[in-house]
Amino acid sequence: MEITGKTKIMFVLADPIDHVRASAVMNAYFASIGDDLAVSPIHVLPGDLGQAVASIRLMRNVFGFGVTIPHKTCVIEHLDEITPTAQLIGAVNFVKRTAEGRLVGDNLDARGFTASLAQHEVAVRGRKVLQVGAGGAGRATAFGLAEAGAGELTIMNRDDGKAHALAAAVAAHYPATKVSAGRAEARSFDLIVNTTSLGMKPDDPLPVDIEGVGAGATVSDIIVNPAVTRLLARAAAQGARVIGGRPMLDAQMALVARFIAR
Ligand SMILES: NC(=O)c1ccc[n+]([C@@H]2O[C@H](COP(=O)([O-])OP(=O)(O)OC[C@H]3O[C@@H](n4cnc5c(N)ncnc54)[C@H](OP(=O)(O)O)[C@@H]3O)[C@@H](O)[C@H]2O)c1
Numbered sequence: 001m002e003i004t005g006k007t008k009i010m011f012v013l014a015d016p017i018d019h020v021r022a023s024a025v026m027n028a029y030f031a032s033i034g035d036d037l038a039v040s041p042i043h044v045l046p047g048d049l050g051q052a053v054a055s056i057r058l059m060r061n062v063f064g065f066g067v068t069i070p071h072k073t074c075v076i077e078h079l080d081e082i083t084p085t086a087q088l089i090g091a092v093n094f095v096k097r098t099a100e101g102r103l104v105g106d107n108l109d110a111r112g113f114t115a116s117l118a119q120h121e122v123a124v125r126g127r128k129v130l131q132v133g134a135g136g137a138g139r140a141t142a143f144g145l146a147e148a149g150a151g152e153l154t155i156m157n158r159d160d161g162k163a164h165a166l167a168a169a170v171a172a173h174y175p176a177t178k179v180s181a182g183r184a185e186a187r188s189f190d191l192i193v194n195t196t197s198l199g200m201k202p203d204d205p206l207p208v209d210i211e212g213v214g215a216g217a218t219v220s221d222i223i224v225n226p227a228v229t230r231l232l233a234r235a236a237a238q239g240a241r242v243i244g245g246r247p248m249l250d251a252q253m254a255l256v257a258r259f260i261a262r
Helices: 023-030 048-055 074-078 084-089 109-119 136-147 158-172 230-237 246-258
Strands: 010-013 038-044 062-067 094-099 103-106 128-132 152-156 178-181 189-195 218-221 242-244
Touching: 010 023, 010 048, 023 038, 023 062, 023 178, 023 246, 048 103, 062 246, 074 084, 074 103, 074 218, 084 103, 084 109, 084 136, 094 246, 109 136, 109 189, 128 136, 136 152, 136 158, 152 158, 158 178, 218 230, 230 242
Parallel strands: 010 038, 010 062, 128 152, 128 189, 152 178, 189 218, 218 242
Antiparallel strands: 062 094, 094 103
């Protein structure tokens, strides 16, 4: 890749930085569509976030920046505007810098997730969905599933209070979806989605018991690395359809390209 004065520059802000893969995915995507754009991870400590964002505002060849752990919520106070989607989810994962230097935050996780399901012809409309996890990504996927017309959405999380709070927030905006929180038997759902971080380490326990889940059901795990988590391997062995986290990340690339277009 040749980076010149004409190259559009983007960043990914994170702390820690070692795990960041989004920059590599973005560079590969923009190279594949022939866009002269380069993305670099930037290690920014939480206490320095305001100054880092203020500096980026002054960089006229910067078109935007991704935001990951732990900055997704804290970055909002440093921006000029956030989209209604980011407002609803309460977190931003991508910021565009307009030609005038305005910083606009969006959350592309929800649309990336539902786009990845659609690309794999996994139906959501009218279906019974069990979501495990109610963290940052889980907030996005829950709103995305309701937006995509899920008939029933049950949210199960280690911290049950967070599951109930998320269920109430989703139900308030999407009355057509029957939303609830608490423990449930995975076998009675059409689509089971893991949004917890359980599965990133090889010795992690399964995030949910999928006994009885087989052909006819889809199991999705949004973890990107490993590509096939223990949950997905088990589900596939039982005959269920499986989908990993990489398609969700990939689907966000086209959304980023559209978002930063000036
Ligand atoms: N594919 C993509 O494009 C994409 C996008 C974003 C995130 N992700 C992935 O999604 C995962 C979650 O990210 P996040 O930003 O939502 O993290 P987060 O905000 O820290 O949330 C973590 C979630 O995992 C649960 N959890 C963590 N450790 C647990 C344990 N030992 N037992 C049971 N539950 C546990 C948490 O439950 P509590 O609420 O009880 O703590 C919470 O629901 C990560 O693997 C991340 O890489 C993928």
